[in-house]
Amino acid sequence: MPAREIVVVGAGPVGTVAALACARLGHRVTLLEAEERVNDSPRASTTQPPTLEILAELGLIDEYIAQGLMAPIFQFWDRPSLRLIAEFDFDRLRGETAYPFVVQTEQHKLANMGLARLRAMSNATVRMATRVEGLAQDARSVTLQTTAGELRADYVIGCDGGRSTVRKNLGIEFEGFTWPERFLVITTPFDFAAALGCCYRNYMADPHEWTNLFKVAGDDLKGRWRAVFNTREDESDEEALSDVAVRARLGRIHVPMESRDYLHLNLYNVHKRVAKQFRRGRVFLCGDAAHVNNPIGGLGLNSGIHEAWDLAQLLSREGADLDDYERRRRPLNIEYVQEQTIANKRRLEETDPALREQRFAELARMADDPVRHKAFLRRASLLESVRRLK
Numbered sequence: 001m002p003a004r005e006i007v008v009v010g011a012g013p014v015g016t017v018a019a020l021a022c023a024r025l026g027h028r029v030t031l032l033e034a035e036e037r038v039n040d041s042p043r044a045s046t047t048q049p050p051t052l053e054i055l056a057e058l059g060l061i062d063e064y065i066a067q068g069l070m071a072p073i074f075q076f077w078d079r080p081s082l083r084l085i086a087e088f089d090f091d092r093l094r095g096e097t098a099y100p101f102v103v104q105t106e107q108h109k110l111a112n113m114g115l116a117r118l119r120a121m122s123n124a125t126v127r128m129a130t131r132v133e134g135l136a137q138d139a140r141s142v143t144l145q146t147t148a149g150e151l152r153a154d155y156v157i158g159c160d161g162g163r164s165t166v167r168k169n170l171g172i173e174f175e176g177f178t179w180p181e182r183f184l185v186i187t188t189p190f191d192f193a194a195a196l197g198c199c200y201r202n203y204m205a206d207p208h209e210w211t212n213l214f215k216v217a218g219d220d221l222k223g224r225w226r227a228v229f230n231t232r233e234d235e236s237d238e239e240a241l242s243d244v245a246v247r248a249r250l251g252r253i254h255v256p257m258e259s260r261d262y263l264h265l266n267l268y269n270v271h272k273r274v275a276k277q278f279r280r281g282r283v284f285l286c287g288d289a290a291h292v293n294n295p296i297g298g299l300g301l302n303s304g305i306h307e308a309w310d311l312a313q314l315l316s317r318e319g320a321d322l323d324d325y326e327r328r329r330r331p332l333n334i335e336y337v338q339e340q341t342i343a344n345k346r347r348l349e350e351t352d353p354a355l356r357e358q359r360f361a362e363l364a365r366m367a368d369d370p371v372r373h374k375a376f377l378r379r380a381s382l383l384e385s386v387r388r389l390k
């Protein structure tokens, strides 16, 4: 297969993985990023076993694990009563994957690791502060208009996030909806494992307001916790971000009054949308440019990395049918990512007392049954979706 001229738009985690995978396969790769540096706001950290397999193939795994935290277990809690409902252990996947655990490494670390590798490769060019503003294609190539001039490519991979300029330029519809509530992320040094006896990855159900509670390493590797909450539909940004409301939320996850200091706040809009097409001609969409979902379950970025990896192989295979990309990836995203993240959200926010108890009992039964426990983990980690393609 001859080396292609590939331009990747966006140096988020998906774009850097796409660029690195293509460059390692021998293509000439240019990675364009609109900003001067990688965005380090707190977003994804949960990296599932099949994604760790890809990072190992890319030669990043040791550095990736060293910059994060291993989280083999996740737990479901009833938040008001602080009752542990069920615990799932990735060690049950031993034998099916070389990585029977999740690694919590912040997504900007992956992007920066990928950029460092690309900068050391003679067939790769990284251009920061270069925004793509438009594109046009014919049967032979794609021409990109950027803030630094025009660029030609055999193929373009749009990894430019949920508001993708590439997707908009292709006129591809982003089907779906925006949830009425927003998600608030509070980063705090409070040690929840010591105080509550929880693990590094926790889903806390509450009929009034749920919480996802995670530990990440932080840039200093000293460790910190991120608590993600839904806001009330009628709650203004100002109110959600106010010191009083933030401290009250920390109180509702059982942080004592004197320990309610926090390091960082972020408020996000949350969507459920899938691009109507993942490919048009010589241009492909990957990651958030192709689909967005709520972060409960940690699937959005993981699926984007799987797409980037899959597409790099496809573009390198002699005689490959490039329509396979959309044929495989779009249904997988809908079935595994969109459906599961909605189910995950519903599980946490159920308000009917009888239904809540039913859901809790079902989770506990699943955790106690070795066959169902493993089946749940295979699906929740996207391992099932990845193995299905093989």
Ligand SMILES: Cc1cc2nc3c(=O)[nH]c(=O)nc-3n(C[C@H](O)[C@H](O)[C@H](O)COP(=O)(O)OP(=O)(O)OC[C@H]3O[C@@H](n4cnc5c(N)ncnc54)[C@H](O)[C@@H]3O)c2cc1C
Pocket (backbone or CB within 6 Å): 009, 010, 011, 012, 013, 014, 015, 032, 033, 034, 035, 038, 039, 042, 043, 044, 045, 046, 047, 107, 130, 131, 132, 133, 159, 160, 161, 162, 164, 165, 166, 183, 185, 228, 268, 286, 287, 288, 289, 295, 297, 298, 299, 300, 301, 302, 303, 304
């Ligand atoms: C609170 C929160 C928690 C999350 N937790 C998880 C989790 O645990 N696990 C998980 O799998 N997912 C999670 N997600 C989702 C995850 O953050 C996204 O799926 C991920 O950021 C997608 O990466 P990306 O590279 O596709 O896009 P982005 O990270 O958005 O990167 C896009 C890049 O493109 C650049 N760009 C944009 N426009 C242009 C242009 N015109 N020209 C050049 N460059 C451009 C941007 O500057 C940016 O660097 C979470 C999301 C949120 C909000």
